[in-house]
Amino acid sequence: MPAYSVAMEVRFNDVDGLGHVNNALYLTYLEHCRMRFFTEVAGSKSERDFPFILAMAAIDYKAPIKMGSKPVVKMWTARIGGKSWDFDYEIKDAKTAVVYATAKTVQVAYDYKIEKSDQLDGSLLNLVKGLKP
16 A cells, blocks of 8 residues: 555644744644544544554654645655554645655554553554555
């Protein structure tokens, strides 16, 4: 499966006093992409079904996103471990091809019933293995 992509809409309240999307919203854009992937592709019914917890997030800001921009978040699997995996991201403009940011998150397979990390295996492993850049 190729990388998962989702178009974002820059809303008026995303923009700060400097005229660009506030840096904290970039994390929200990444989260929205993960959420859409796990609900639309992985079949989770809600965020309560997500089989992981977020352990780390890092963003490398490249250019400001402004009103009228058409950002698209692209996500793929960059590393797979025994209990965790990395998603890499690119936020890029659909019209101009400007790269606004690159990012990485680390997810840990997690069993919410027993509140412990879990092995990354089975259908979850196959799902994340399939996301190629």
